[in-house]
Amino acid sequence: MSLSSAPVSTTTLRMPRPAARAQPEAAPAAAPMPSDQLLQGRKAIEISHNGSVYRLQATKLGKLILTK
Numbered sequence: 001m002s003l004s005s006a007p008v009s010t011t012t013l014r015m016p017r018p019a020a021r022a023q024p025e026a027a028p029a030a031a032p033m034p035s036d037q038l039l040q041g042r043k044a045i046e047i048s049h050n051g052s053v054y055r056l057q058a059t060k061l062g063k064l065i066l067t068k
Helices: 035-039
Strands: 044-049 052-058 064-067
Touching (some): 035 052
Antiparallel strands (some): 044 052, 052 064
């Protein structure tokens, strides 16, 4: 039995590259709210957030303190 020396053909399989995944866009940042609009002339206010109550207080030096 003789083996033929016929050329062997090969095929290259090319797979398409996956498309780049689009990153979800972040929600636009809300405009800053002035503290005097929150406090409305008061020294402190209470803020309810996720079932907890926080106190936002303005100091004599113009700083803000947020406590739980």
